[in-house]
Amino acid sequence: MVASEKEPGLRFYLSREPLILALLSALAVVSFLAVSGLSRIYHAQQRSLGNRWFTRGTADLKARHFELAVTEFRAALLYSRDNYDYQLDLAEALLGLKRTDEAYAYLINLWEREPENGLVNLELARIAAQRGETEQALRYYHNAIYAIWPGDPEVQRRDARFELIEYLLAINAKTHAQSELIALAANLDDDPSLHARVADLFVQAQDYEHALAEYRVSLKLDRHNPSALAGAGRAAFELGRYDLAQRYLEAAVAANPNDAKSAALLKTAELVLKMDPFRRQISVDQRNRIVIEAFAAAGERLKSCAAVGNTQGSASSAVSTPSLADNWAKMKPQITEQGLRRNPDLVEAAMNLVFDIERQTNTACGSPTGIDLALLLISKLHEGN
Amino acid sequence: MDDSPNSQTGMLVETREAESLVPRRSRGALLRAVFREERLFLVLSVFIGIFSGLAVVCFRFAIDWCRIYLLGSGFTLSPTRLLLAPSLAGLVIAVLVIHVFPLARGSGVNQTKAALYIYNGYIPLRTPIGKFITAALAIGSGHSLGPEDPSLQIGAGLASALGRRMRLSRDRMRLIAPVGAAAGLAAAFNAPISAVLFVIEEVIGRWTAGILGSVVLSAVSSVVVMRWFLGSESLFRIPAVQLERPSELIAYSVLGVIGGFASVAFSSGIATFRPWCKALPRWTQYFQPAIAGLLIGIIAVLGAPQVMGAGYAYIDEAMHGQFTWQMLAILAGLKIVATLLSFVSGTPGGMFAPTLFIGAMLGAAVGGAEHVLLPHLSGSPGTYALVGMGVLFAGFLRAPMTSVFMVLEVSGNYSIILPVMVANTFAYVISRALQPVPIFDVLTRQDGLDLPSMEEQREEGILRVEDAMRPVTGPVLDAEETLDRAFQGFDEKSPDVLLVRLNPTGWSSISRQELDTMIKEGKGGQTLSSVLAGRQIPYLHPDHPLEMALRYVNRWQLLPVVNRADFRKLEGVVSEHDVLGRYRDFGEG
Numbered sequence: 001m002v003a004s005e006k007e008p009g010l011r012f013y014l015s016r017e018p019l020i021l022a023l024l025s026a027l028a029v030v031s032f033l034a035v036s037g038l039s040r041i042y043h044a045q046q047r048s049l050g051n052r053w054f055t056r057g058t059a060d061l062k063a064r065h066f067e068l069a070v071t072e073f074r075a076a077l078l079y080s081r082d083n084y085d086y087q088l089d090l091a092e093a094l095l096g097l098k099r100t101d102e103a104y105a106y107l108i109n110l111w112e113r114e115p116e117n118g119l120v121n122l123e124l125a126r127i128a129a130q131r132g133e134t135e136q137a138l139r140y141y142h143n144a145i146y147a148i149w150p151g152d153p154e155v156q157r158r159d160a161r162f163e164l165i166e167y168l169l170a171i172n173a174k175t176h177a178q179s180e181l182i183a184l185a186a187n188l189d190d191d192p193s194l195h196a197r198v199a200d201l202f203v204q205a206q207d208y209e210h211a212l213a214e215y216r217v218s219l220k221l222d223r224h225n226p227s228a229l230a231g232a233g234r235a236a237f238e239l240g241r242y243d244l245a246q247r248y249l250e251a252a253v254a255a256n257p258n259d260a261k262s263a264a265l266l267k268t269a270e271l272v273l274k275m276d277p278f279r280r281q282i283s284v285d286q287r288n289r290i291v292i293e294a295f296a297a298a299g300e301r302l303k304s305c306a307a308v309g310n311t312q313g314s315a316s317s318a319v320s321t322p323s324l325a326d327n328w329a330k331m332k333p334q335i336t337e338q339g340l341r342r343n344p345d346l347v348e349a350a351m352n353l354v355f356d357i358e359r360q361t362n363t364a365c366g367s368p369t370g371i372d373l374a375l376l377l378i379s380k381l382h383e384g385n
Numbered sequence: 386m387d388d389s390p391n392s393q394t395g396m397l398v399e400t401r402e403a404e405s406l407v408p409r410r411s412r413g414a415l416l417r418a419v420f421r422e423e424r425l426f427l428v429l430s431v432f433i434g435i436f437s438g439l440a441v442v443c444f445r446f447a448i449d450w451c452r453i454y455l456l457g458s459g460f461t462l463s464p465t466r467l468l469l470a471p472s473l474a475g476l477v478i479a480v481l482v483i484h485v486f487p488l489a490r491g492s493g494v495n496q497t498k499a500a501l502y503i504y505n506g507y508i509p510l511r512t513p514i515g516k517f518i519t520a521a522l523a524i525g526s527g528h529s530l531g532p533e534d535p536s537l538q539i540g541a542g543l544a545s546a547l548g549r550r551m552r553l554s555r556d557r558m559r560l561i562a563p564v565g566a567a568a569g570l571a572a573a574f575n576a577p578i579s580a581v582l583f584v585i586e587e588v589i590g591r592w593t594a595g596i597l598g599s600v601v602l603s604a605v606s607s608v609v610v611m612r613w614f615l616g617s618e619s620l621f622r623i624p625a626v627q628l629e630r631p632s633e634l635i636a637y638s639v640l641g642v643i644g645g646f647a648s649v650a651f652s653s654g655i656a657t658f659r660p661w662c663k664a665l666p667r668w669t670q671y672f673q674p675a676i677a678g679l680l681i682g683i684i685a686v687l688g689a690p691q692v693m694g695a696g697y698a699y700i701d702e703a704m705h706g707q708f709t710w711q712m713l714a715i716l717a718g719l720k721i722v723a724t725l726l727s728f729v730s731g732t733p734g735g736m737f738a739p740t741l742f743i744g745a746m747l748g749a750a751v752g753g754a755e756h757v758l759l760p761h762l763s764g765s766p767g768t769y770a771l772v773g774m775g776v777l778f779a780g781f782l783r784a785p786m787t788s789v790f791m792v793l794e795v796s797g798n799y800s801i802i803l804p805v806m807v808a809n810t811f812a813y814v815i816s817r818a819l820q821p822v823p824i825f826d827v828l829t830r831q832d833g834l835d836l837p838s839m840e841e842q843r844e845e846g847i848l849r850v851e852d853a854m855r856p857v858t859g860p861v862l863d864a865e866e867t868l869d870r871a872f873q874g875f876d877e878k879s880p881d882v883l884l885v886r887l888n889p890t891g892w893s894s895i896s897r898q899e900l901d902t903m904i905k906e907g908k909g910g911q912t913l914s915s916v917l918a919g920r921q922i923p924y925l926h927p928d929h930p931l932e933m934a935l936r937y938v939n940r941w942q943l944l945p946v947v948n949r950a951d952f953r954k955l956e957g958v959v960s961e962h963d964v965l966g967r968y969r970d971f972g973e974g
Contacts, residue, residue, distance in 0.1 A: 024432050106705065112625065
């Protein structure tokens with residue numbers, strides 16, 4: 001640098017540097033205020049545009065116009081890229097269009113921002129469930145159950161748990177489903193339909209004891225609920241408590257005469273109660289008559305099964321039914337009222353043969369109906385004995 | 386000069402001599418002036434940052450307003466607007482650029498470099514104003530250009546104007562444009578470190594403490610201002626980044642190779658078509674941006690509106706797996722075409738954002754394709770897109786250091802550094818091999834300027850003292866010897882000057898003629914140390930740049946080159962003849 005060039009600058013700085021800095025500061029403040037004004041206008045416009053597109057998107061999402069909703073939410077995101085609600089609704093719309101991968105990308109991003117968000121976890125769980133990623137699905141479902149929810153969190157959490165249970169039942173994880181159901185049942189409100197729904201799920205999970213208990217709670221709150229009555233009847237039936245089943249099913253059929261399933265079940269329950277020779281408080285004659293009728297029915301079942309086996313060439317029926325048929329034929333002359341009265345031990349021997357026939361024909365020739373079904377159920381009832 | 390003790394000694398000798406040439410009072414004034422100007426320059430850097438930040442914020446507003454009013458506020462745009470907006474805006478831009486703002490055309494980086502190396506820091510205020518208006522119009526109407534380069538130039542222009550008002554010295558004025566450029570770029574990128582690095586790497590070309598402080602201050606203050614108004618969110622939502630196995634680096638290497646070739650295709654396109662467009666009759670320049678806009682509009686109408694504008698929203702989508710890999714590859718190709726059209730037609734705007742767009746699309750496409758072939762790869766599309774951005778930055782803009790730090794700064798994730806470095810290296814090497822002249826230098830030469838190439842500067846060989854020094858031929862005298870004894874040391878073969886080793890340290894020299902004269906004056910019994918008191922000469926080390934020797938060899942016939950660990954151990958000597966001879970050989974080589 002040349003000294004002569006330096007001198008004017010030096011005098012300039014010495015005399016005016018503070019003044020210039022003050023001027024620059026003032027200019028900076030004025031510019032800052034001016035840009036602040038512009039910024040307010042800009043941000044207000046951005047907010048307004050974002051809201052406008054979001055409102056349109058929400059309306060289209062509700063109307064299930066997913067394609068439109070997607071472009072509208074994307075437009076909204078142009079003005080507020082990180083807006084959580086915009087992204088979440090866009091993901092919902094994408095899910096509506098079955099564009100799962102794109103939705104997943106948004107959801108996972110939202111999850112990273114707020115891992116405790118219930119809806120995001122639930123949607124991620126659904127996607128994982130669809131993709132068959134069971135471990136991930138369970139993780140997200142559990143997150144959703146314990147997550148933060150807007151509005152009524154208890155209801156949302158309960159619904160998330162219901163969904164998890166349905167998913168577990170769908171993948172045949174019945175034990176896991178039972179434990180979730182027990183947890184759910186422990187925190188249910190006094191709402192009969194909820195208890196009935198839980199009881200239905202218990203039935204699907206084949207936990208009939210808990211199912212019956214839940215149906216009872218439901219009926220306590222609403223004793224005329226036909227579906228709860230039917231459910232309770234079925235649960236009692238599955239538990240082998242046919243007298244109880246009969247009572248519930250009678251009430252169910254009375255409440256809803258169109259309930260054919262309950263009617264059929266009731267009929268079977270009545271048959272079971274009627275055909276069981278070992279039930280208490282029946283006379284010897286009555287027992288003997290039941291044994292004779294059961295023995296005859298078993299013989300018929302054996303014949304029809306053997307006929308089916310012969311026409312279809314079923315190996316299984318060919319193996320076992322001849323010996324059963326021989327035994328049945330050998331015993332038949334003794335199974336009379338007189339024979340049974342003379343030799344009461346025949347009651348048990350005859351019924352054992354009847355049960356054997358019903359079990360084996362059930363395996364070889366398919367599920368029985370009517371009196372054969374009743375005898376099969378009675379055989380299961382006395383299996384332990 | 387470095388700060389080793391012996392070097393300081395060398396400098397001390399020079400400073401003492403310099404001091405003797407300057408009157409005491411004037412010297413004090415000079416030092417005060419330098420100090421005051423340095424301080425003022427630092428304060429001014431903060432103001433430059435603030436004003437640049439404010440200008441860039443307004444620039445962003447202007448681009449968005451142009452987009453909303455010209456293209457519409459929705460996500461799906463009407464075909465009529467897609468065709469008309471960039472075409473009509475192109476016509477307006479052409480008229481403005483030809484008649485009102487001729488310097489708004491071209492690369493802001495090169496114009497800032499030109500201000501630094503040619504125009505003593507002078508950038509007319511009309512240039513940033515023109516750049517602001519025309520670039521906002523171009524980007525907002527859908528031309529495939531980015532806001533970073535114009536922001537850089539707006540910052541540089543404002544800084545230059547401010548420097549002129551402050552009547553800064555020529556040296557400071559030269560540096561003020563890069564300071565403003567760093568501020569503008571930092572605000573546009575929301576990435577101060579990358580902006581500082583880029584300006585150092587591509588504009589200034591060297592690291593000096595004097596300028597670094599100002600560049601950092603301006604970049605930081607501009608980013609603070611920008612974040613005040615626009616928030617601190619980065620340009621894209623950054624996805625989770627992971628690298629589970631080192632073997633996956635091979636997958637990123639593939640991206641680097643493909644990115645290298647894409648960079649070459651992109652820069653070759655610009656290098657070929659830009660002069661071709663410039664060579665067309667002058668009247669066609671009125672229509673070139675409009676035709677480019679129309680063609681871009683057609684691309685958009687045909688199904689790729691993503692190529693319009695800077696495209697940050699789509700980079701964000703690519704990072705989050707919103708496109709298939711086939712679509713990503715198509716978008717990368719179309720963006721190269723669209724950017725070529727916009728840039729070679731002379732439409733003002735930058736190439737940073739398009740480069741990032743192409744890189745992100747290409748990266749995510751390569752990542753997606755690799756996932757199809759090798760499903761176990763852990764990298765997400767976002768990771769590949771981030772690495773891809775760095776790859777194009779390294780391959781196309783040839784800023785290898787900035788490319789690495791930009792990805793790190795934008796992603797905020799250190800674990801991505803390995804993939805980025807590996808991929809960038811491949812891209813950089815391929816790009817250099819196939820396109821030896823970097824794109825900024827290509828543009829400079831096309832514009833008829835001869836600015837220093839930063840890449841060449843970085844890699845040019847440096848001559849060192851060891852390249853010029855020669856072994857000691859004559860005896861080395863000891864300071865305790867008498868003059869008579871020293872004279873005996875001279876024989877027929879001895880050089881005219883001999884070095885004298887002083888005690889306890891330091892070096893001096895004495896010529897045969899001096900010695901002869903002193904002996905004739907009757908000083909033959911005196912020791913060399915007594916007659917050479919205060920006549921120390923500077924000494925050099927073999928690794929010193931040869932430039933340093935050049936400072937001394939015209940005053941001292943022979944300079945000692947000594948060992949750094951033992952200053953009394955002579956490695957060789959160097960004279961003016963040796964230094965000039967080496968430079969001559971180097972030039973011929």
